[in-house]
Amino acid sequence: LPPPQGPDAFSVEPPRRRRLCEELWPELPELDSSSESDRGSGTEEEEEAGPDSGFLEDATTPLTEFLSLKREAAEGKLHPADTEASGGKLPDSPLISVMSHLLSFLEHYGHMQRLQEQAGEYRSRLRREESRRRKQLRTLRRACRQQVQDKLSVIESLEGVICEQQDVMETLQGMKPPSTCPLYPCPPVTPVGVHRLVESISALQGERNKLLEEITGLRQQLEEGEKEKQQLAGSFDLQVRELKQQIEEREEELTRLRTGTGVTDSEKRIHNLTVENEGLKQSLSVTQGLLQQLATVSAQPSATLAKYVTQTVEVESPTTLRSLVEAEERNRGLLEQLQGSEEVTAGLRHKISAYESEISKLREELLREISHLEAQKEEAVKEASESSEQHLEQLREQLTGVQRRLATLQPILKGMKTNYSSLRSQVRDFSGFYEAAIREARRQMCSAVSEASEASRDLLQKYQHEVVLRKKYHAQLVELKGNIRVLCRLKPVMEVDQREGEVSPAVSTEPGSDSSITARYKGKERTFELDKVFLPEATQEEVFLEIEPLVLSCLDGYNVCIFAYGQTGSGKTYTMEGVPEDPGINQRALQALYREMEARAGLWKYSVTLSVVEIYNEVIRDLLGKEPQEKLDIKLNPDGSGQLHVPGLTSVEVQGLREIRKMLSLGKRNRATYCTNMNERSSRSHALLTVTITGTNCSTGTKTSGKLNLVDLAGSERVWKSGAQGERLKEAQNINKSLLALGEVIQALRAKQGHVPFRNSKLTYLLQDSLGKGNKTVMMVQISLLEKNAGETMCSLKFAQRVCKVELGPASRKIDSWGQSEL
């Protein structure tokens, strides 16, 4: 095998190689914080690196310094202001002081202060993030450096081996054969030895190639690390931009607030310039950081690599050389970019200095303005103090006046105090005085009450006497009128009758007389003398007024019976019940009773009970009961009083007229009503409303019990005329039977017979206690004026005449012209 030709790496001395490796990664000693001496130790190898490597070194030096200063500042070794002053060659920026000055103005506004604090927080976060990123970067670089050192140590050991081999080779080559050697002076090297050497050299070359490959791999790793670093730097820049944007937003908000709160134009301009300046500074710092990274990572390895290539590898590998030349070209491009960036940086610095000078001018203006304001403030304070002194003087004068007034008021106050103490003693004694007065008043009241009770007793006695007299006279009056009274009411000719042509009257009255009535029937005329004849024009009220005293006598303990008698359709129900808009006797009687009861309230207490029964076909039915169809019987009261009573009959105690109306409407609904050809709503039953009034005298306790029977009798027409048949015929017969029985009872009473046939019908039996002696009865005979009803009219008037002859009291009655009754 041929020996290696030309210069190779093995010709380089080991210490020199070590220095070359160190130059390949100049940031390694920097990161060890011991780079000052290493960087400063310019060696002859560096000078041999050519003009390009020297230029690169010169260009990277200030950036390296800047980086170190920045790092130191980050590590807290230097104050940021010092860093900028020394590394960036910038004067101490007044922006921060102006800013702080401006912010001091904002201290008056709590909200602005909070915003400022937020901005500070964002800045500190930014700084923290920056330091974190730098730490990461340092860690990465340290790891890379460790790897490189490891590789270098391997290379060194290999180089040592190679050197040894070379020494061996040189020794071998320089060895002279012994003079005794037959092959001398050119002793042949044994092929085996040479072959072994060649083999070892080629093995070493293979190892060296491997190492070179490893170096290439490491370079690739470094490049990848660089890319990662750039990505990190990019993301870092993005975060920084976001944070700056947030700061800018906060500062804009501050600006808005400041504008809203009325800062001067100079302050606004200063603020705007400050913001712009800050932005420029930030862009400058970003650019510088970028340059620094580029210079640190790209340029320095390239420079050292160039030297390395020049000295070692170039001759061996054209491919590597080509790639290194390309890297060199890239480095040159980066350098150009660096130069451009530096120019931009210089321009920005110039701008910053211009802005700072303007800011300093504005600051001066601001200071002038502040001093002017302070002067104004002092003046205002002076004026305020003068006015307050004047006010104080006035207050002093007022105080003096008040003190003078107080001095004059002192005696009055003293007098008031005396009065107050006397009042207090009076108040203390008042309770005793009050109790004594109350006792005296009670005593006087008791005596007055006793006197009054004596007087009232006298009055009460007089009143009771008067009541007794009134009752007596009332009874005498009623007796004079007659205890049984027969009234006649003429039904007016209705429209329906006029339409049918039934207008010829069969009844007439005498002018000037209100008690005689003349009826014509079958060519005969007959005059009847009754107690009262109501003409067709008579109102419901007129009718009731006639019987009101009798009704009211119930309150004094009388039993009163009021009948409505007459043929069907003659107006019985109208007279007794009336119509809603014009009520009849029933409701008017109850109203009058309640009126009177109210008038007697305080003297008498009354309770009113109500019962409504119907007598249909000689059967009594309870119209207020739950079972109206149930038949009731009349029996003697088991209390031995001899009174009659109807077991099971509903007797409702009513409290007022409203309740009575309810009961009456219930009774009306339950009443059996059938149609006949005489009247569409002809009642075929007797309706009996009984009002029992029990009174108690409040002072004497005397009790009275009166009963008012209001009877709407069934139609009295003759059976043959009503055309009734079958069941209806039975109804008519029963009706006529009960009416006949009523006539018989009245006749017996008139004749003062010992036996009065009350039991002949349910009606008379039921009214037994109201029809006897001492009771009062009113018969309201309803008659029609019409010719067609003349026969019925005649019958009704004859019946009325018979009743009229009955004498239930001492009053004598006129006897009619015919003398005797037909009964």
Ligand SMILES: Nc1ncnc2c1ncn2[C@@H]1O[C@H](COP(=O)(O)OP(=O)(O)OP(=O)(O)O)[C@@H](O)[C@H]1O
């Ligand atoms: N004085 C009167 N003024 C006005 N209308 C009357 C008068 N009398 C009766 N009427 C009317 O005549 C009609 C028949 O009267 P009502 O029903 O009172 O007769 P009645 O005798 O009760 O008949 P029934 O025996 O069938 O019950 C009713 O429409 C009633 O309003």
